[in-house]
Amino acid sequence: MASEQMADRARDTGGRPPPRPLDAIDQDILAMLQADGRASIRSVAERVHISRANAYARINRLLEDGVIRGFSARVDHERAGQGTSAYITLKIVQNSWRTVREQLEELPGASHIALVGGDFDVLLLVHTPDNRALRELVLTRIQAIPQVLSTRTLLVFEEQDLEPRD
Known part of the structure; x- marks a missing residue:
């Protein structure tokens, strides 16, 4: 037992x-x-x-134990030439999360992907050099994924990483 x-x-x-x-x-x-x-x-x-x-x-x-997944640098995306940030919400075909996630992981500038509950299925954070690159990413790369039913792009005007509290 x-x-x-x-x-x-x-x-x-x-x-x-x-x-x-x-x-x-x-x-x-x-x-x-x-x-x-x-x-x-x-x-x-x-x-x-x-x-x-x-x-x-x-x-x-x-x-x-996987509690610490790794070590990395916190990057100022604007200073690193990635001045446009956006959250992209996606509605996807039911049960296609793993397939969609694998394709989203390959996108240039993708920095966070989450399967969520609510009005949409996936929340994706991307950083691109400019609005033209963002448009290209959404219209030709993300919307070309067969399991993606729809997207909505939320442009980030300003962002701030929160520091851990002691």
């Missing part, structure tokens, strides 16, 4: 073991790395009052 329950849990989590609970130290480490992904092991250990070996082991466990 126990092995059947474990198999059910593994299926529910995409074949991965279920997540382990995070304690206050893990939460502090996550907050620190979200604020500064380049923080050294030494500075993490000092801030959360644990040994460097413990900090190293905890960060590795968070990586192995």
Whole structure:
């Protein structure tokens, strides 16, 4: 019986073991790395009052468990030549999410894709050099996906990434 329950849990989590609970130290480490992904092991250990070996082991466990998915730079898209941002909502053919997602992942400038509930099915955030490139992306790339029934483009006038709170 126990092995059947474990198999059910593994299926529910995409074949991965279920997540382990995070304690206050893990939460502090996550907050620190979200604020500064380049923080050294030494500075993490000092801030959360644990040994460097413990900090190293905890960060590795968070990586192995998939809690930390990776490290990246926060980019100012306008300064990087991607001055036009938009959220694009899509209505798609029922049960076509995986196929559509694979095609959207390949789009230049796509930075976030979410399957959502409500008046539309997918929310896509894109960054393009200008409105002409955005128009081209929507009209010739996204609307050409056979499973996409309709789109609506919401132009972003101003955006601000929220910093993690301590």
